[in-house]
Structures are given as structure tokens and as C-alpha cells.
Amino acid sequence: xxxxxxxxxxxxxxxxxxxxxxxxxxxxxxxxxxxxxxxxxxxxxxxxxxxxxxxxxxxxxxxxxxxxxxxxxxxxxxxxxxxxxxxxxxxxxxxxxxxxxxxxxxxxxxxxxxxxxxxxxxxxxxxxxxxxxxxxxxxxxxxxxxxxxxxxxxxxxxxxxxxxxxxxxxxxxxxxxxxxxxxxxxxxxxxxxxxxxxxxxxxx
Numbered sequence: 001x002x003x004x005x006x007x008x009x010x011x012x013x014x015x016x017x018x019x020x021x022x023x024x025x026x027x028x029x030x031x032x033x034x035x036x037x038x039x040x041x042x043x044x045x046x047x048x049x050x051x052x053x054x055x056x057x058x059x060x061x062x063x064x065x066x067x068x069x070x071x072x073x074x075x076x077x078x079x080x081x082x083x084x085x086x087x088x089x090x091x092x093x094x095x096x097x098x099x100x101x102x103x104x105x106x107x108x109x110x111x112x113x114x115x116x117x118x119x120x121x122x123x124x125x126x127x128x129x130x131x132x133x134x135x136x137x138x139x140x141x142x143x144x145x146x147x148x149x150x151x152x153x154x155x156x157x158x159x160x161x162x163x164x165x166x167x168x169x170x171x172x173x174x175x176x177x178x179x180x181x182x183x184x185x186x187x188x189x190x191x192x193x194x195x196x197x198x199x200x201x202x203x204x
Contacts, residue, residue, distance in 0.1 A: 052095040053177050054086045054165040055121065057200035059126070063187035066155060072143050073135040076109065078102070078157070080129045080185070086119040086167070093119045093167040100161030100181060103133055105142050109133045150189055157185040163193070163201065 058080060065077035080102075086093040096116040102109045110131045119125050138146065149155050160182045168174050179201035186195035 003044045016123060035052055042052040042105060053179070053189050053202070054084065054088070054095065054167060055096070055179055055200060055202040056082055056095075056098070056163055056181060056184065058159065058183070059203065060085045061187070061194040063155065063189060063192035063194070066153050066187075066189045066192075068138060068143070072138040072140070074104075074133070076104070076131075076133045078185075078187075080112070080131065080159075082112070082127045082129065083124050084119050084127070085124040088167060089122045091167045092121055093165055095119065095163050097168070098161075098163040100159055102185075103158045103160070104136070105145060106151055106157075107136055107142075108159070109136065112159075125143070153188050153190050154195070155187045155189045157187075157201065159183055159185055 015067040060081045062079045063076070064079060065075060067076075082100075084095055084098075094116065095114070095118075098114040100112040102112060110133060112129050112131070114127055117125060162181070163179045164176065165179060166174060166176045181199070181201045183199035184197065185199065186197060187193065188195065
């Protein structure tokens with residue numbers, strides 16, 4: 001004769017979540033909500049303020065002197081106007097570490113610098129540089145290139161350098177940006193006129 005078995009239930013224990021787990025969950029939730037709110041605030045602030053990066057550009061130039069001797073010594077004098085622009089309508093901009101190198105055929109002629117300065121909102125500041133070089137010795141190869149350039153009535157200089165701009169974007173705080181300038185300055189040596197071409201640190 002088979003005996004019927006009995007299923008015996010032991011005492012039921014209900015597992016409870018540790019308070020530290022609840023505390024960690026609440027903290028994570030608060031952080032997530034704060035990040036979402038901050039992201040929305042940044043997006044809305046950007047759409048309202050629409051910040052623009054300040055930049056510099058060469059607005060005009062003139063080749064005052066360009067001549068070299070039979071001994072291969074080059075003398076040149078150039079006027080260059082560099083404009084710092086701030087298109088932000090609600091924030092001033094600070095420029096610093098402004099430095100550019102003017103060169104000819106790989107030979108450095110002069111370093112153009114500016115002390116830290118401010119450009120008011122939706123405004124610009126012009127810097128007039130008069131570059132007067134010391135006699136620059138030219139190799140026979142460079143003298144040949146200069147002769148060719150004079151016959152073509154086109155002389156090319158290179159202007160390269162950096163600047164740092166800082167401006168405040170509403171409640172979003174201060175923004176810093178490095179600008180880079182790398183372009184050619186072309187002239188007609190016959191009359192010194194500047195052949196206009198894009199020369200700006202503005203992002204393309």
C-alpha cells in the first residue's frame with residue numbers, strides 16, 4: 001500500500017531591498033534629470049543667443065617697396081590691415097595670443113603681434129601693420145624666382161599664425177576658441193596693389 005506524500009511549506013521569508021540601493025537609485029535618477037535639464041538649457045540658450053566665433057581677416061594691403069640689389073639683397077615694405085571681428089550681438093569678445101608670421105619663399109620677414117584686446121559686441125577693430133624688412137639675402141635660385149615673378153607682375157607672400165578668442169555665451173558661461181590664419185598675400189609689384197583673395201581665420 002502506497003502512502004500519500006505531503007508537501008510541507010516552510011516559513012515564507014520576504015526579501016526586502018536594502019535602503020542603500022534605494023538611495024543610489026534616487027541619486028542616479030536625480031543626476032539623470034539634471035543632465036537632461038542642462039542639455040535642454042544649453043540647446044535653448046544656443047538657439048536664442050546663436051553665438052558666433054570671433055575671427056580676424058586681412059581687409060587690405062599694399063606693397064610699398066620691393067627691390068633687390070645685384071648682390072642678392074632684398075628690401076621690402078608692406079602695409080597690412082588686419083581686422084578683428086565680433087559678430088555676436090550680446091557679448092563682447094577678448095582676443096589674446098595674436099601672432100602672425102609674414103614670409104617670402106620660406107624666408108621669415110616679420111612677426112605681427114597684438115597685445116590682448118577687446119572687441120565690443122557686433123563690432124570690429126582694425127590693426128595697421130607697416131612691415132619694413134631688413135635686407136634679406138637671396139640665393140641664386142630665389143633671385144631667379146624673383147625675376148620670374150617681376151616679369152609676371154605678381155609677388156606672393158605668406159601670412160600664417162594663430163589667435164585665441166574668448167567670449168561669454170549668456171548663462172552658458174565663457175567659451176574659448178583658437179583661430180588659425182594661413183593664406184597668401186598677392187601683389188602687383190609694378191604699382192604695389194593688393195590682389196584680393198580670401199584671408200581669414202573664420203571657419204569654412
